[in-house]
Amino acid sequence: MSASLLMPAPMSTTDAVDGSMTSTMSPIDGSGDVWNHERAVSSRVRYTASHGTGSLMPRRYRPAGDRVGVRFPGIAAVARGFEPESSTHARRSTPIDRAERSHRREATSPHRNEGSPVYRSLARWSFQHGLFVLIAWVIALVGVNAAAGAIGAGFSGEFSTPESESSTGFEVLNANFPGAGSAFGGSLVFMADGGVDRTDVVDGMTGYFEEIDAIDGVSVVSPYEPLGQGQIAPDGGIAFAQLNLDSDVDQTRAAVIAEEIREMTPDIDGVTVEIGGAIFAEFEPPESELIGLAFAVVILIVSFGSVMAMGLPIGVALAGVGTGGFGAVSLLSNAVSIPDWAPFIGVMIGLGVGIDYVLFMVTRYRELTRQGSSPLEATMGALDTSGRAVVFAGVTVVLSLLGMLVIGLGFVSGLGIAAATTVAVTLIASITLLPALLGLFHSKVEVTRWRGLLTAGFVALALLGLGLGLPTLASIGGVLALATLVASLFLRPLRRVVPNRRERPLRETTSYRWSRVIQSRPWTFVFLGGGALVLLMLPVFSLRLGFSDEGNLSETTSARRAYDLIAEGFGPGFNGPFLLTVEPGSPADLGLIGAIPEALAADPGVDRVGPPFPSDPADPAASDAFLIQIIPTTSPQDAVTEETVARLRAEVVPSVIDGSTITANLTGAVPANIDFTDYLGGRLLVFFGAVLGVSFLLLTMVFRSVLVPLKAVLMNVLSIASAYGIVVAIFQWGWLSGVFGVEPAPIEPFVPMMLFAIVFGLSMDYEVFLLSRVKEEFDRTGDSANSVADGLAATARVISAAAAIMVVVFGAFLLEDDRIVKLFGVGLAVAVLLDATLVRMLLVPATMELLGARNWWIPRWLDRVLPRLNVEGPAHVEIAEPADELTGEVSEEREPVDA
Structure with a gap:
């Protein structure tokens, strides 16, 4: 015995x-x-x-x-x-047993128990030089944005697919038809009462076109000149002038040109003028992030009961987003092809991850101070534990986004760089500015007075009013917030401290009891949770990648009104004409060129075809190239249009030029979009596989396990696929489209890639935060069942609060007019919601209960080969005062221990 x-x-x-x-x-x-x-x-x-x-x-x-x-x-x-x-x-x-013994050894290994001098030194230095760090961040914020304003941005929405037929066609256009080589030209559409052939209309619009033609980088094809034949509607009430931009004109310059064109618009009785084209589309900076911030204030106050604990995550996140999301990205746009809406996607992501990262560290800081640590010790302990997980998660998000560079497309690379820059700067702010602020405020993080609580509520009301465009509500909130602060100078009750809520022992919390319920019927909940995710992901099998057209813009925009006028006067195909470049190889080919328009016009997907236009109108026989304009019968985003492009390329044009030396390339904005979609769609699985493989490897190094990373990867794939399914149902199928204010259209091809990179990185954040606590409990007790329940109970509140903040921040972008911003908002909000509920709160405890101690099994040879990543920090930082397991009462006497 x-x-x-x-x-x-x-x-x-x-x-x-x-x-x-x-x-x-x-x-x-x-x-x-x-x-x-x-x-x-x-x-x-x-x-x-x-x-x-x-x-x-x-x-x-x-x-x-x-x-x-x-x-x-x-x-x-x-x-x-x-x-x-x-x-x-x-x-x-x-x-x-072997898994238990392995992880008891791991629990006592020096790799686990030793803190990191890097994290602790960084926390100590920032804490002790708080004012210096704060001033440095203010200078960075102001300086970077001032530099961006002085230098200017160079956002660009133009892209090309390497070695594609459309890109080759654009090269021919640039060489032989200057001004027609930009895939993102536009149109100036006008409608006149009594017809566009009225004398005053012709004179006024002709002068207008001449003024526009004088703008640097712009050329105009007027409907009143021979080259513009066919640009007046059959009923004579609507016409358009083609606006061709030089190939080096970016979105920033295009926005300036559009503003100049609007200012030049003549005042002619009965004439309406609209500017069409994606590059001229107005993009208003979104204000919905203010709504997300308002709800974030409320969620943090309700969850943690501390004004300072609420203010720190929001303040640090705003500093990171303001520096990296706007200033740094604007500067980078001069060197990298970045679309003008990319900074706002970065802001959406940066606010979410920034608040989450700081929230995790502030939560650990408060735990340590309540356990007796001094503010400095608690700051070092928080950065050496939760800070590790934050850095790991942040680096994972950045690497996932930068992985988009391997696709080899400038447009996609620019999106990845913009988002990665925002996340990286926000991450740096989290691990430097937060310790500095903790050094400045010390124990005030735990003290909340009634004036602070009321003021925070009124500020949230003001932010909500600004985000909703309700100035009266914003003014009321601001005035009440200011009045509360002034009144607190005279009213003592407003200066009283709000009593702290009594923290319940973990095993008396709802989260612990929930976990035990799940663990009591693991198979049942695995089937319920997994079945729900599978059901939600079913629409993804009908996913159609492609670009939506201007018909999906808000009806309040000029680009949308121009689109509707052209569709009304000429037909939907006029909004996306094709361009066929024809290069004869010998004089004998000139006779065949005349037969091409006839063959094209016979195709059922073609509405009309223009005559071949030579590069040398003075001597057509000496021309190096000819240009043929093709108008399809369907709109740019219609699936039938894709079929027409494929048929013209594979059947119609080859049937005419086979046997000759003619080189023909079908190009234009719509064929270029199709080529881009095909190129990107063919590389999605490679990108997904690379991200999943790297994530599996990183999680294996962190948790010294094979099954835990495998399970995490599979669950993340399920949750992301479910988010894709909901996105397809709303934005492609049109379910609840009226509620969300969108029209059914294909899903932009870069959206699934970016959603995958962002969501997978965010889910790694929750995964590491939850499983590191579970593993810590298992290492300490060897009790697999209770370690899962205790880990879930210890992290449930902060994960729920973090997820709720992300959901409201992302979901608030549904109020924007831009379809792509809405698409990202829905996709990210749904993915985070599913990950934090069905995955973290249901599938994780159920599957870990089924696997038991096998969760932590790893082959010995793999354990020896893999390097170690410690995201849990030193084991001795937890110095909680012991409490009775049943009553949860804690001894009043405590002796702090160095963290």
């Missing part, structure tokens, strides 16, 4: 007054001295408030019935003595 079973269990008594608990016999030294909590703390014996006195034992001891109690609770109730971990058993070792 083990000697530990002969040793009397420590007899405990509980003081009826203060709930403090002492033991009359010490199983550690057998001296009979009173075991009190101060001695346990001063001896650096680890304990956790939710686990009672069993966790007070030194690491070389553990409850004898702990492992057995998982399978035989009755035996565990009797065997409450202590036995050395080195004691042997007669039965054969199982994979579960």
Whole structure:
């Protein structure tokens, strides 16, 4: 019989007054001295408030019935003595036992227990030089944005697909038809009462076109000149002039040109003028992020009851987004092809991850200060634990976004660089500015006065009013916030401290009980949760990638009105004409060129075809190239248009030029979009596989497990696929399209890639934060079931609050007019919601219960080969005052331990 079973269990008594608990016999030294909590703390014996006195034992001891109690609770109730971990058993070792032993070794390994001097030194320096760090960030914020304003931005929406027929056609256009080589030209559409051939209309519009033609980088094809034949509608009421931009004109310059054109618009009776074209489309800076911030304020206040704990995440996130999301990205746009709406996608992502990252660290800081650490010790401990997970998650997001560079397309690379820059700067702010602010405010993080609470609420009201475009509501909120601060100078009740809420022991929380319910029926909940995700992902199998056209813009925009006028006067195909470049190889080919328009016009997908236009109108026979304009019968985003392009390229044109030396390339904005979509769609699976593989490897290095990373990857794929399914149902199928203010259209081809990179990185954040706590409990107790429940209970509130903030920040972008911004908002909000609910709160505890200790199994050879990544930090930073497992009461006496 083990000697530990002969040793009397420590007899405990509980003081009826203060709930403090002492033991009359010490199983550690057998001296009979009173075991009190101060001695346990001063001896650096680890304990956790939710686990009672069993966790007070030194690491070389553990409850004898702990492992057995998982399978035989009755035996565990009797065997409450202590036995050395080195004691042997007669039965054969199982994979579960080997996993337990492996991770008990891991728990005591120096790789786990040693803190990082880098994190702690960074936290100490920032904490002690808080004012300097704060001033440095203010200078960076102002300086970067001032530089961006002085230098100017160079946003560009033009893209080309390497080695595609459309890109080759654009090269021919640029060489032989200057001004027609931009895929993102536009049109100036006008409608006149009484017809566009009225004398005053002809004179006024002709002069207008001449003024526009004088703008640098713009050329105009007027409907009143021979080259513009066919640009007047059959009924004579609507006409358009083609606006061709030089190939080096970017979106920033195009926006300036559009403004100049609007200012030149003549005032002619009965004439309406609209500017069409994607590059001329107005993009208003979104204000919906203010709505997200308003709800973030409320969520943080309700969740944590502290104004300062609310203000720190929001303030740090705004500093990071303001510096990286706007200033830095604007400067980068001069060197990289970045669309003008990319900064706002970066802001959406940066606000979400920035608030989350700081929230995780502030939560750990508050835990440590409540356990007796000084503000400096708590700051170093928070950065050395939660800060590690934050850096790991942030770097994962950045790498995932930068992985888009391997696609080899400037447009996609620019999107990835813009988003990655915003996340990287926000991450740097989280690990430098936060410790600095904690050094400035110290213990004020835990103190909330009624004036602060009320002021925060009124500020949230003001932000909501600004985001909704309700100036009256914004003014009321601002005035009330200011009045509250002034009134607090005279009213003592407003200066009183709001009582802190009593923290319940983990095993009395709803999250713990929820986890135990899930674990009691794991198979049931695996099928329910997995079935729900599979059901939601079904629409993804009908995903159609492609570019939506201007018909999806808001009806309040000039580009949308121009689109509708052209469709009304000429037909939907006029909004997306094709251009066929024809290069004769010999004089004998000139006769065949005349036959091409006839063959094209016979195709059922073609509405009309223009005559071949030579590059040298003075001597057509000496021309190096000819240009033929083709008008399809369907709109640019219609699936039939894609079929028409494929048919013209594969059948119609080759049937005419086969056997000749003619080179023909079908190009234009619509064929270029189709080529881009095909190129990107063919590389999506490669990109997904690379991100999944790297993520699996990183998680394996972190958790020293094979099944946990595999399970995490599969669940993340399920949640992301489910988000894709909902996006397809709303934006492609048109379900609830009226509610969301969108029209059914294909999904932009770069959206699934960016959503995958962002969401997978964010889910890694939650994964690491949750599983690191679960693994910590398992390393300490060897109890797989309780470690899952305890880890979930310890992280549920902060994960729920972080997810809720992301959902409202992302979801608020549904109020924007731009379809792409809405698409990102819905996709990100749904993905985070599913990940934080169905995955983290249901599938994770259920699957981990089924796997048991096998969760932490890893082949020995793999364990030796893989490098170690420690995102949990040192094991001794948790210095919680012990509490009774049933009552949760804590001794008033505490002795802080260095973190």
